[in-house]
Amino acid sequence: MAKKQKLSKGQARRIRANHQKRLQRAKESSADTQTSEFDSDNLGAQEPGVVVSRFGQHADIETPDGDVLRCNIRRTVTSLVCGDEVLFRRANVSDGDIAGVVELVEERRSQLTRPDFYDGVKVVAANIDQILMVSAVVPEFSTQIIDRYIVACEDMGIAPVLLLNKVDMLEDEDRDMFMAILAEYHELGYDIHLVSSHSGEGMDNLKAELVDKNSIFVGQSGVGKSSLVNSLLPDAEILTQEVSSNSGLGQHTTTVSRLHHLPSGGNLIDSPGIREFGLWHLEPERVAWCFKEFRQFLGGCKFRDCKHLDDPGCLLREAVENGDIAEFRFDNYHRIIESMADGRAGARNPRV
Incomplete structure (x- = not known):
């Protein structure tokens, strides 16, 4: 008997992709079957609502009266996330836990995106x-x-706020070092908060920052996002996880994004931890523009294709030498540009 030929990585990837597509079509067909049961006289009039959480082909929708209903999602709704304002139809007779159907997503005022190797942006x-x-x-x-998060915020036109958490663990000399670094961001006009959910330091100022706004916390795992949410919303019952004593890394604790109401009247979205925030979907020129202090120098370099390294007549390099641009920000810019090239290569050749 001839030996079975081993599949190449490309073949294995295509087989797995086709398998996932078949599974997805099966799920969508199942969801459509459930939805079709509501396509008759069992559906009421369209009502406005807000997505407070998303679970596969279902979403929890909050009504203006404060009711939260789990709804199916129409196949025509191609994207649905926390914070979306929607139109849905309530079922006159519920089917198990499903109480309605999301039919339309209102135009978004803003959105936070990140690139994904398989799903694009x-x-x-x-x-x-x-x-x-x-x-x-x-x-x-x-x-x-x-700086990766700031680039994302600047690109999307959403205000960033910097939080340094766990400051109760700082010695005085360490605090001075952190303050010197954060002062660079403060001079650029970014809001800075030093906080501790353990000691309560800075929490009142943080609460004031959240009043009447829709906010989202982002950051690597283990930085204390869930602990902060627990402090702001003690009834939310968000899980927390200590930093591993072996690896020094945080563990993912939040698995599903969810919108919470703050006593102040604002809303807070708690999202799964993100260790890295890829920016490979952006052009290098856009990344440079997202560094606010670079903007006045962009377009003025001697050469149009200046890489802002050791190029003759580079205004950004001169600005660093003159103290107009912080050297660590300039270095971070180049690290981001380098990682973008790696990210694009990974997007072309995702792991099997």
Whole structure:
């Protein structure tokens, strides 16, 4: 008997992709079957609502009266995330846990996106006013991660707010070091908050920042996002996880994005932890523009194709030498550009 030929990586990837497509079609067909049961006189008039959570082909929709109903999602609704404003139809007679059907998503005022190797640019949240970027003293403080989030915020036109969490663990000399770094961001006009959900430091100022706004917390796992949410919303019962003593890394604790109402009247979306925030879907020129202090120098370099490294007549390099641009921000810019090339290569050749 001839030996069975081993599949190439490309063949295995195509087989798996086709299998996933068949599974997805089966799920959509099942969802359509459920939805069709509501396509008669069993559906009421269209009502407005807000998505508070999304579960596969279902979503929890909150009505203006505060009721939360689990609904099917029409196949014509191609994207639905926390914060979306929708029109849905309530079922006169519910089918198990399903109480209605989402039929239309209203135009978004804003949205946070991140690239995905398989899904392209993926929407994370909608209709948000500000993004609270959480860093912490442990497991690791990284200005590169901060600048990645800032680039995303600038690209989407959403205000970023920087939070340094777990400051109760800082010694005085360490606090001075962190303050010197954060001062660079403050000079650029970004709001900065030093907070601790353990000691309560800075929490009152943070609560004031959230009043009457739709906000989302982002940051690497282990920086204390869920602990902060628990402090802001003690009844939310968000799970928390200590940083691993072996690896020093945080563990993913939140598995599904969910919108919570704050006592102040604003809303907060708690989302799954993101270790990296890829930017490979952006052009290098766009990334440079997203560094606010670069803008006045862009387009003025001696050469049009200036890479802003050691190119003669580079205005960005001169600005760094003159102290007009922080050297660590300039270095982070180049790290982001390098990672974008790696990300695009990964997008072309995703892991099997």
